[in-house]
Structure formats: C-alpha cells, structure tokens
Amino acid sequence: MSEIIEKRIGRYETLLREMWAASSKYLGTFSVNLLVERVVWEVSLEYKEIELLQFDQNGISCAKMAARLEENPDLPVEDMFMKFITRYVEILARLLGYERAEEIKKKLDEEFAGDPFVSRGDERWRG
Amino acid sequence: MHTNLLLSVPVRYWQDFQDTLARATNANIYIFDANGAPFSRFSLPAELCREVNKGRELHNEKCIDFYKLACGSLEEKDMLTCPYGLKLCAYRLGSHAQRIGYLMVAPSRHTTLVEREEEIAFITKAHNIYRTINEVFSAILEKNLLGLRRLELNSIYEISRLMTSIVELDRVLELITNSLIIIYQADLCFVGLREGDKIRVAQGKGVHGSQLIGKEWPLVHPLIERIFSKVEPSSLSIEELKVLPGFTGTEAAPGTEIMVYPLWTALGIVGLLGIAAPASLGDNGSKNLQIYINFAAVALANATLIRRLEREAETDYLTGFLNKRVLRDVLAAELQRAARYGYHLSVIFLDIDDFKAYNDTFGHLAGDVVLQKTAELIKNSIRTTDIACRYGGEEFIIILPGTKGGDAAKVAERIRKSIETYPFPHRRITASLGVAQAKKDDSVESLLARADQACYQAKEQGKNHLYLEPS
Numbered sequence: 001m002s003e004i005i006e007k008r009i010g011r012y013e014t015l016l017r018e019m020w021a022a023s024s025k026y027l028g029t030f031s032v033n034l035l036v037e038r039v040v041w042e043v044s045l046e047y048k049e050i051e052l053l054q055f056d057q058n059g060i061s062c063a064k065m066a067a068r069l070e071e072n073p074d075l076p077v078e079d080m081f082m083k084f085i086t087r088y089v090e091i092l093a094r095l096l097g098y099e100r101a102e103e104i105k106k107k108l109d110e111e112f113a114g115d116p117f118v119s120r121g122d123e124r125w126r127g
Numbered sequence: 128m129h130t131n132l133l134l135s136v137p138v139r140y141w142q143d144f145q146d147t148l149a150r151a152t153n154a155n156i157y158i159f160d161a162n163g164a165p166f167s168r169f170s171l172p173a174e175l176c177r178e179v180n181k182g183r184e185l186h187n188e189k190c191i192d193f194y195k196l197a198c199g200s201l202e203e204k205d206m207l208t209c210p211y212g213l214k215l216c217a218y219r220l221g222s223h224a225q226r227i228g229y230l231m232v233a234p235s236r237h238t239t240l241v242e243r244e245e246e247i248a249f250i251t252k253a254h255n256i257y258r259t260i261n262e263v264f265s266a267i268l269e270k271n272l273l274g275l276r277r278l279e280l281n282s283i284y285e286i287s288r289l290m291t292s293i294v295e296l297d298r299v300l301e302l303i304t305n306s307l308i309i310i311y312q313a314d315l316c317f318v319g320l321r322e323g324d325k326i327r328v329a330q331g332k333g334v335h336g337s338q339l340i341g342k343e344w345p346l347v348h349p350l351i352e353r354i355f356s357k358v359e360p361s362s363l364s365i366e367e368l369k370v371l372p373g374f375t376g377t378e379a380a381p382g383t384e385i386m387v388y389p390l391w392t393a394l395g396i397v398g399l400l401g402i403a404a405p406a407s408l409g410d411n412g413s414k415n416l417q418i419y420i421n422f423a424a425v426a427l428a429n430a431t432l433i434r435r436l437e438r439e440a441e442t443d444y445l446t447g448f449l450n451k452r453v454l455r456d457v458l459a460a461e462l463q464r465a466a467r468y469g470y471h472l473s474v475i476f477l478d479i480d481d482f483k484a485y486n487d488t489f490g491h492l493a494g495d496v497v498l499q500k501t502a503e504l505i506k507n508s509i510r511t512t513d514i515a516c517r518y519g520g521e522e523f524i525i526i527l528p529g530t531k532g533g534d535a536a537k538v539a540e541r542i543r544k545s546i547e548t549y550p551f552p553h554r555r556i557t558a559s560l561g562v563a564q565a566k567k568d569d570s571v572e573s574l575l576a577r578a579d580q581a582c583y584q585a586k587e588q589g590k591n592h593l594y595l596e597p598s
Contacts, residue, residue, distance in 0.1 A: 028298075030289060031305040034282055038309050041278050045271055094308050094333045 009069060012081045013062040016053075019088065020060050022104045026096050029057045035095075036060065039087045047080040146170045148259065149235075152252055157185075158220075158260070159229040163198035166228060171235045175211055198229045204257070206250070209233075214246075216253035220264050227264055232256050272409070279415045282310050286419070290426035299430045300330035303400070303423045308332055311416070313403045315385065318423075319344065320398040320431060326351060328373065333403065335377050342373035346396075354399060360388040360420075388417075390424040397428045443517040445495055446502035454516040454524060458571045461514070461528050465565060472565040473535030475525040476578035477505070477542065480557045480590040482521035489553050497556055504545045509538060524575070532564030536595040543593055557591035564598060 024032045036055045043050040052064040069075050093101035149156045149170030156170040168183040169176055179187045185194065189210045197207055197217055204218045213233055221227030232253035286306050293299050300318055307316045317331035317339050324346050331339035344351050350370055354361050362384050368374040383403065390397040400420060443450045449457060458474070465472040479501060486494035498521065505515050505523060514526040525542075527535050539560040546558045561581025565574050577596055585594040 027305060028301070030285075030302070031309065034285075034306055035309050037282070038278065038312075041274060045274075091309060091312065094314065095305055097337060 006066065008077060009062050009066040012077070013060070015085070016060045016062070016081075019085070019104065020055075023092055023096075026100060031095070033057060035088065035091060039084055039091065042087055043080065043084045046083070047076070049075055049077075050080055050084060053084075142167050142170075144263070145260075148256065152256055153235050154249075154252055154256060155233040155235050156256060156260075157194075157231040157233070159194060159198050159231070161221075161226050161228055163195045163229065165194075173213060173233060173236055175213060176233070179211060194231070197231075201229060214249075216250060216257075218253075218257040218261070220261055221268070227268060230257055230260055276411055276415065279310055279412065282306060283415060283419050283422070287422045290422055293426070294430055294433045296329075296427075296430040296434045299426050303426070304330050304332040304336075307402055307419070311402065314383075315401070315403040317401045318390075318398060318427070319400075320427065321346070321396050326398055329398075338377075339373040342371070344371050351399075354387050355389045355396060358389065358391065360386045360417075362386055388420045390420070390427060392424050392428040394428060397424050397431065445498055446517050448502055448523070449514065449516040451516065451518055454518065455571050457514055457516070458524075458526055458574070461526055462565060462569060462571065462574070465528065466567075470529045471531045473527045473530045473532050474563050474565070474574055474578040475527070475535060475539045475542070476518075476561040476563075476575070476582040477501075477523040477525065477539075478559050478582050478586070479521035479546075480559055480586075485554070485556070493552060497551055500549065500551065501546060501556070501558070504549060505542055508542045508545055513538075524578070532562055532595055532598055535564065536562045536593060539593045539595075543591065547591060559585035559590050560593040561585050561596070562593065563596040 020032060020036075023035070027035070033055065036053075040050050040053055040055075049065065049068060052062075052068055054061040054064060065077070069077060089101060089105060092104065096104075145156050145158065145167055153171070155172055155176065157168075158166040160166045165185050169180075169185075172180070172183055176190075177183065180190060181187075185191055193210050197205075201217055201219050204216065206214065207217050208214050215231050215233035218230040218232075219226060220230055234249060286302065290299060290302065293302065303318060304316045307313055313333060315331075315333040315336055317328055317336055319326040319328045322343075326344045326346065328339045328342045328344075331337055346352070346355070348371070350363075350367065363386075365374065365377055365379040365383055365385070368385060369377070385401050385403055388400045388402075390399055400423060402416075441449055441453045461472055464470075479497065482494065482497070485497060498517075501523070502515070502517070505525060509515060509525060509527070512528060513530075514528075516524045516526070518524045525538070527538065530538070539562050543558060543560055546556055549556070559582055561578050561584060563574060563578040563581050581594045581596040585592040588594065
C-alpha cells in the first residue's frame with residue numbers, strides 16, 4: 001500500500017477505533033456493532049464504498065477500503081468518513097446524553113482540530 | 128428519523144441526471160425536499176432566474192419565500208406564477224402519506240405562456256417530467272426502504288436471540304432502549320415497569336429521556352388506563368403526555384408524537400414502552416416494531432421475575448432485611464473493601480432479651496410484631512450506608528462500614544435505648560448488643576464470632592446492655 005493512502009486511511013482508522021473503544025465502554029459491543037451497522041447503511045445510500053468497512057464484535061478495520069483506494073484514488077474518503085463520524089456521534093449523543101458524547105467529541109476534536117463533529121441534537125425538542 | 132433519510136440520494140449524481148433530463152426536454156427543473164428547502168440546483172435556468180439569483184442556486188429572498196410558501200401549501204399539483212412573472216408547474220413528489228419532496232418545472236426561457244396552445248404543450252411536457260422524476264424517486268425510495276427493513280429484521284433477529292439469553296434486568300432495559308434509538312433513530316425511548324398499582328419509568332434515553340427515569344404513573348391515571356385499554360399502541364402528543372410527571376416541562380415542535388406500547392404477556396401487564404414516533408414506518412415497519420415490542424415484553428417479564436426471585440432469596444420476608452444467606456457475602460465484600468482502602472469496619476450483634484418467653488406467652492404473631500418493630504427501630508438508628516441483616520430467630524447483625532468500634536458502640540446504644548423505650552404490646556422489650564471492630568486479617572467467621580462473644584458479655588452483664596469488645 002502506498003504511503004499516501006496509508007496516511008489517508010490510517011488517521012480515520014485510528015479515529016474509528018478510538019470511537020469504537022470509547023463507546024463500547026458505555027454501550028457494550030452489541031449496541032456499538034448495531035450502531036455501526038445502522039450508520040454504514042445510512043451512509044451507503046450515498047457512498048456505497050462505506051460497505052467496505054469491516055466490523056464485528058472485536059472492532060473496526062479499514063483494510064478493504066484502503067485496497068479500494070489503491071485502485072481508485074478519487075474515492076471521496078474524506079467526505080464519506082466525515083459523514084459517517086458525524087452521524088455516528090449524533091446517534092451516540094442520544095444514547096449517552098450530550099455530556100458523555102461531548103467527552104468523545106473532545107477526543108475527535110483533538111485528532112481533527114476544528115471539524116464540527118457533533119450537532120446539538122434535534123431542534124424539534126426544547127425544555 | 129430524518130424526513131429525507133429514505134430519499135438519501137447523492138446530490139452530485141442526481142444533478143447530472145436532472146440536468147440531462149432538463150436538456151432533453153428543454154425545461155428548467157428544480158427540486159425541493161420535504162421541508163421546502165432546495166435539494167438541487169436549477170437545471171436550465173431561464174435568464175431571469177439566473178439574473179435575480181445570481182447563478183444556478185436559489186439566493187434571492189423573494190424567490191426563497193415564494194418557493195417555501197408554494198411547497199408548504201401545495202396539495203398535489205398547481206400552476207403558479209413566481210414573483211418575477213414566470214409561470215411554472217408545481218408537483219408534490221411521493222404520496223400523501225409520504226411526502227418526499229416537490230418539483231418545479233418552468234420554461235427554459237422567460238415566457239408568460241399567454242398562448243393557450245403554448246400553455247397546453249408546456250403543461251404536458253411538465254407532466255411527463257413529473258412522471259419520470261416521481262418514478263425515479265419512488266424506485267430509490269423503495270430500494271432504500273427495503274434496505275431499512277432488512278436492517279430492522281436483522282437487528283430484531285440478533286436482539287431477540289440476545290434478549291432470551293440475558294436475565295439481568297438493567298442489561299435488558301439498556302439493550303431495548305439502545306437498539307430502538309439506533310434502529311429507528313428515535314429522539315426518545317423509555318420503558319416503564321409495573322410495580323404494584325403503578326408504572327415506574329426504569330429506563331429513558333434520547334432527548335429528555337433521563338428526566339423520566341424514576342417517575343411514577345399510577346395505573347388508575349386516565350391516560351395510563353387509556354393506554355392499557357387496548358393491545359395496540361397509542362399515539363400521543365407531548366401535550367397529552369404533559370399530564371404525567373416527567374413530561375411537565377417538555378416542549379416539542381407541533382406534530383411530535385410518541386407511540387406508547389402497552390407491554391403484555393400471559394402473566395398480565397409488564398409495563399409500557401414509549402418511542403418518539405419514527406417517520407416513514409409504514410405497515411411493514413409497524414409490524415417489525417410490534418414484533419420487537421413483543422420480544423421486549425417477554426424479555427422484561429423474565430428479567431423482572433428473576434430479579435424478584437433473587438431479591439426474595441436474599442431478603443428476610445418478615446423484616447425486609449438481608450437474610451443470613453447473603454450476610455456472609457456482604458460482610459466478606461466489606462472486609463475486602465476495608466482492607467483495600469484502609470478504613471475501619473465494625474459489626475453490632477443484637478439479641479432480643481427473653482424473646483422465647485415472649486413468644487410462648489403471647490404467641491408467634493405477637494412475636495412477629497416485635498421482630499418487625501425492632502427491625503424498624505434499627506433501620507431508623509443507622510445510616511443508609513450501614514447494612515442490617517436478620518441473622519436468625521431474634522438475632523440481628525448490623526455492619527457499619529467506615530466506623531470505629533467506639534462510634535459503633537454509640538450507634539448500638541442508640542438502638543438499645545430506642546428498643547427499651549418503645550411501647551411494645553404486652554410488656555417492655557429490651558435487647559443486648561455486642562460490638563466488635565474488624566482487625567487486620569479478620570475473616571467473616573472470626574469477626575462474627577467476636578461480635579457474638581461481645582453480645583454474650585452484654586447478656587452476662589444482666590441483659591439490656593451493650594458490650595464493646597476491647598481493641
């Protein structure tokens with residue numbers, strides 16, 4: 001695998017693994033697996049390639065995604081991962097409450113300074 | 128669920144398709160989502176549109192307001208005139224039940240369509256465009272919906288397997304609420320369990336979910352009665368739910384509905400489950416959710432029953448204190464904790480004086496009253512962190528974590544006095560109490576034996592005494 005691709009995918013893989021570990025601590029692996037499956041399905045409506053993300057009870061791997069990126073360097077992995085992470089954290093916030101989700105968001109912010117990962121929830125609700 | 132989730136189409140691919148169709152039909156096409164917000168750009172904007180919006184996207188305030196209003200009030204189709212005099216055909220995409228967006232078709236050049244023939248030709252062209260686009264959207268929607276149903280069914284299958292193997296109530300509650308929020312992207316999900324004549328909210332997740340936990344709703348409350356008067360779920364607005372504690376301060380946008388499912392099994396009412404009504408559920412989706420709810424009811428009934436049995440196995444029926452069976456485990460854990468964190472631990476051994484004679488004279492029922500009242504007096508004299516157990520017959524053990532022997536003796540004296548002064552039926556009741564402080568390397572047996580010995584010393588001193596084992 002070329003160094004550039006490894007770099008492009010590697011940072012996301014690290015991030016996803018951190019997210020996986022942090023959310024498993026609170027939700028358990030079954031719920032985290034379900035959450036990943038849900039978000040993969042949702043993002044796959046726009047980016048079919050997200051289905052190359054491998055996940056099971058043991059964690060997440062981007063190996064297949066990296067191989068595809070080698071074949072097609074134009075793959076919009078950044079957009080795809082940003083969408084995945086944003087949706088993941090949005091649902092996570094509902095499950096854990098915004099305080100705990102904020103802790104996880106902080107970790108993400110450290111990794112990706114300035115990227116707005118978490119929205120403040122559903123505007124339909126107040127009070 | 129997002130209104131437009133099922134119509135999740137990559138806009139950049141869609142725009143190519145839309146522009147090709149516009150070129151082929153020589154018409155301007157513009158699409159809005161279900162909320163009236165632009166979904167794509169103008170395909171072949173008339174010069175006037177391009178001029179007032181400075182490009183192929185909607186920027187002009189007048190235009191934005193016009194389209195928003197037009198989408199909001201459109202029933203099925205209409206012929207409209209824009210604020211700049213351009214005539215256009217407007218169509219609703221999707222069905223009444225599932226509005227997926229709006230289509231606007233306008234001539235590619237500015238015309239007022241004054242000629243009747245010209246107007247008829249344009250309307251026919253617009254209608255053909257509408258049919259094509261609606262077909263394409265319906266196909267995408269159908270495909271996405273199938274994907275969602277497959278995801279739901281797979282999840283339900285996995286969860287049903289898991290739920291039948293988990294017996295811990297907290298884990299079952301967590302699993303149910305988590306999976307419903309994940310699968311249906313519900314804003315709120317809560318589970319209330321039946322406790323006697325009321326429903327107590329045991330778990331709540333999502334927006335305001337945590338505010339509901341612990342809230343109690345009587346079964347005779349008119350709204351709760353209404354929910355349990357049928358097998359099907361009740362669709363309730365936030366306004367209707369505000370009569371229940373926990374929902375009082377909640378405000379939500381108009382139209383937000385909560386589906387409240389009564390949870391029944393062959394044994395009767397288990398509780399209820401509420402979920403902020405997922406959009407786009409449809410008939411099959413509702414059935415899938417109902418299957419899930421049925422599994423949840425059985426899993427909750429099993430877990431509740433097991434928890435009750437476990438509690439009953441640990442608790443003394445008469446006094447509500449822990450019984451001798453669990454005392455050893457609890458004391459062993461406290462001894463370990465005290466050793467690890469280096470804090471003190473004391474134990475009080477209490478024996479009611481001459482209880483056998485009381486029982487023989489006034490009967491077992493009167494004896495039971497004495498035991499119950501003594502337990503109540505003990506409970507009132509200790510902290511919530513202290514642990515009281517019925518050791519057997521008329522003997523009680525009180526474990527006081529973080530307490531030195533001298534302080535435990537003060538507690539013991541408080542208990543002794545409260546028993547001595549309480550007006551028990553028939554005659555005065557007293558108790559003898561022995562206090563022992565845990566030593567390094569103490570085992571459960573050695574500590575209990577020393578506390579028992581101290582109690583024996585108190586009896587030796589003439590009963591109604593307390594004896595603190597010398598350190």
